[in-house]
Amino acid sequence: MAVRREFWQAIEVLHDVVYFAPDVKDRFDAIGLRGFWMGYVASRSAALGTPSPELVIATFHGFAPERIHRALPDAWAMADRETILATRLDLARDCLAGPLADTDVPRLAKELTSIVAGLDHAGRPLAAAHAALPAPDDDLGRLWHAATVLREYRGDSHVALLTAAGLDGAAANALAEADGRTRDDQRVSRGWTEEEWADAYERLRRRDWVDASRTITANGRAARAQIEDATDRVSAACFSEEMQARTITLESALVAAARAVGDAGAVTFPNPTATRLP
Template sequence: MTTTSPLPERAGRRCHNLLNVLHSTHYFSPDLERELAAVGVGDPRAAYFAVRAAAMGPVAAPVVTAAFFNFRPELVARHVPAVWDTAAPPVVLAARTRAVDATLRRLLGEEVAEAGEVAEAAELALRAAEACSAVARPLYAAHAGLPVPEEPHLALWHAATLLREHRGDGHLAALLAAELDPLEALVSHTATGKGMAPQWALGTRGWERADWDAAVGRLRARGLLDGEGNLTDAGVALRRGLEAETDRLDRAPYEHLGAAGVARLTELASDLAGRALAAGAFPAGMVGKG
């Protein structure tokens, strides 16, 4: 039953951001590296493309480039579709599940699989995901077609993935409406101080420094960056508008869960995300302008 409980401003965003921490831990996990290497995928970039795209089936490079948005097309084409010849999507998905299981147990403790708060968080997150829409959201739609795991910690991770990809697909629509290309989106996000640091963007997304500098130039020409690479007032307004529009496009699952449910899920996710961060889930220096 859908609720009409009013939500505090940005409540859905805060809840999503904490759940996304739980989802994202496996991308930086030695467990994922081990499980993907065991099925023949040893390159970490190929592994990332495979685990995130596998729900869509053995798709071609242009599909992955379009859905992921901010990777250099040449980098994607270096690994896709060749990765599917090494490990078919069902094999990759099974390896990912094993990696997520091992990662969450390592970061949150072996008792995570039986913890009552994890089961409660999974139930709330799955309930929120009931209201997600697959329309024009390819990554969400693909993951929504996967079965929900029985184990509570894996069910929570699955629900966090659904909510992450639902918001992410909507965010791409907002970026397109703002007329930001993939690299301009990365550069402007980094300029907020909350995005991926330039060295990480260049190292993981396949762009060259010349590409980055050209995007900086285009943003300056639009009056969005100043001479030092900081956001101008217009740039700050644009980024705030992007997040507000993303919130609007992503409001349905959190409105469905209701204010009390969102508050409780945020509380539970905050504790779990904090534990994961304290356990070293992410590399140092990944976020920021440096």
């Protein structure tokens, strides 16, 4: 048995609703934060406590350091950590309630929570931090919480593989852009300067992963596919046979839920997370 890519893609979509809500900026502004990116950085990293910019740069990986420094540590003085986490969870509930109205949310929440309980978090700081947060007391909240732990679990694995391949945050995003997995504004989205972006593409060109026109080469496409495949394998390495069986049993319902989210426009594609609708 194996954990299929479709499972991970569906998990990503269910988690990602908190980034695409039309009122996400207003929600975080209302509790004292300033702007979309401060809300993003603070709400995603608050599971770690009130971390330093340097810790968040390391764990997020793909963002320009300047983008993180503009949000932290100021955010921790502007809003209470528990309020930030509660606002994010409420946002997730509101975003998922409509699209998942016809979904068996209690079943998905129960099964995903069981999978999360069996994870080995060694080397996966963001997943461990989110798993340590109190589980919500409602099914929709538990579903999003479990999906978030699993999303960050694969994400932590992905960062390890990217760094092992010699890809820093800028180069990893540039390669995803060249592969057509993101929007054309990926540089701006992740906060890199034009010079940093050009340097990243030049490093990819020297490896023959893109050509002079910033088009991905066959070698680059193969390298990125290998990284994604390795991420899937590493992410599922600690899954017991029972956990793998649960993912297989849940996959069709999860994919249907993710597609309902996509159909509702709660997550758009392509997007900066470089995920695709399963």
